[in-house]
Amino acid sequence: MLKLSQIIEEVGLKSVYLHNDCEIEHGYVGDLLSIVMRSAKENSIWMTVQSHVNIVAVATLTGIRAIVLCEGMEFPEDTLQKAQEEGINLLVTDENAYRVSGKIYSLNVR
Amino acid sequence: MIGMAESIGNEFLPNENKVYKADLHIHSCLSPCADLTMVPSTVCTKDIDILAITDHNTAENVAAFVCLCKDKVVIPGIEIHTFEDVHILGYFSTLSDVMEVSKIVSENTNPLPYDPETFGYQLLLNESEDFVGMLDNYLGFPTNLSIDQTIDLIEKHNGLAVFAHADRKFGVIYQLGILPKNAHFVEVRKRETWQELKSTGHIVLTSSDAHIPDEIGSRKIFFQNDAFSGKIDTHSVISAVALGRFRTIWD
Numbered sequence: 576m577l578k579l580s581q582i583i584e585e586v587g588l589k590s591v592y593l594h595n596d597c598e599i600e601h602g603y604v605g606d607l608l609s610i611v612m613r614s615a616k617e618n619s620i621w622m623t624v625q626s627h628v629n630i631v632a633v634a635t636l637t638g639i640r641a642i643v644l645c646e647g648m649e650f651p652e653d654t655l656q657k658a659q660e661e662g663i664n665l666l667v668t669d670e671n672a673y674r675v676s677g678k679i680y681s682l683n684v685r
Numbered sequence: 686m687i688g689m690a691e692s693i694g695n696e697f698l699p700n701e702n703k704v705y706k707a708d709l710h711i712h713s714c715l716s717p718c719a720d721l722t723m724v725p726s727t728v729c730t731k732d733i734d735i736l737a738i739t740d741h742n743t744a745e746n747v748a749a750f751v752c753l754c755k756d757k758v759v760i761p762g763i764e765i766h767t768f769e770d771v772h773i774l775g776y777f778s779t780l781s782d783v784m785e786v787s788k789i790v791s792e793n794t795n796p797l798p799y800d801p802e803t804f805g806y807q808l809l810l811n812e813s814e815d816f817v818g819m820l821d822n823y824l825g826f827p828t829n830l831s832i833d834q835t836i837d838l839i840e841k842h843n844g845l846a847v848f849a850h851a852d853r854k855f856g857v858i859y860q861l862g863i864l865p866k867n868a869h870f871v872e873v874r875k876r877e878t879w880q881e882l883k884s885t886g887h888i889v890l891t892s893s894d895a896h897i898p899d900e901i902g903s904r905k906i907f908f909q910n911d912a913f914s915g916k917i918d919t920h921s922v923i924s925a926v927a928l929g930r931f932r933t934i935w936d
């Protein structure tokens with residue numbers, strides 16, 4: 576278990592919207608919403624390249640606390656707005672999901 | 686696939702000099718992401734002759750539009766969200782076919798709690814345009830149906846399957862990188878994709894994917910009167926699409 580702020584600092588993520596400095600227990604990688612809905616655990620940080628507003632609904636549903644949009648992509652306005660309403664933390668990085676996940680894994684978030 | 690000559694709703698005889706405008710991708714107030722004003726009295730006053738109601742994963746509002754849009758041909762439709770996060774449109778000649786597909790789609794979703802206040806109301810209409818209920822299973826999520834299963838389901842019910850906004854989010858090229866080999870009918874957003882797919886022999890459509898009234902008809906296709914064999918009805922429109930007898934906004 577690690578504070579989100581620690582992960583952000585250690586991995587060098589950029590915050591787009593920070594709702595709260597929650598405890599992160601697990602990590603998940605995936606871009607297909609159907610699989611994420613099925614497999615992601617509560618209190619996770621989720622690495623993806625999917626930025627459609629539905630990712631916030633998926634996060635709310637599964638208990639994902641933070642979404643990391645990878646590869647230098649940007650969150651569209653409606654996704655940002657929905658995340659603010661729902662209290663989902665949004666982060667971005669230029670790196671790909673593999674590299675970001677590796678770094679977070681090495682911080683003992685498994 | 687569209688073998689049956691059955692048809693529902695309004696039918697018209699083609700007028701010799703008229704070019705018929707069709708917007709075959711319109712959401713009603715039943716789609717959580719669509720405006721609450723997407724009801725027949727708003728949608729059917731727009732300057733198009735043929736329209737398809739294509740809500741996410743359901744066709745429960747189609748009947749109200751068929752009943753209330755008196756001077757237009759309303760194609761019963763649905764936009765199915767596949768397991769792979771790809772949207773596929775189904776067009777049908779009859780209400781019974783689209784409703785059967787809608788029922789099977791609904792049996793292949795995972796009922797999950799959602800907050801309509803946050804993610805949008807899903808409002809059911811009756812044939813007097815009253816709001817008569819809400820669907821409480823969120824329609825914006827993927828079903829358990831794969832792309833192949835979805836196409837199969839549509840075709841088994843005499844429908845025409847079209848890949849929606851292929852070059853945009855939740856479009857097949859955007860999600861999976863390439864168009865599947867069995868894809869014949871594709872709706873696109875970008876002119877370059879239109880050009881490319883036309884050169885590979887695909888039948889390419891340009892429809893609006895309207896979620897608000899002002900978007901209706903912003904993209905459309907055009908039929909000459911001779912595109913239809915005889916009268917203009919749901920069946921002859923779908924046949925004309927299947928045969929590629931139309932122009933897009935770029936032709």
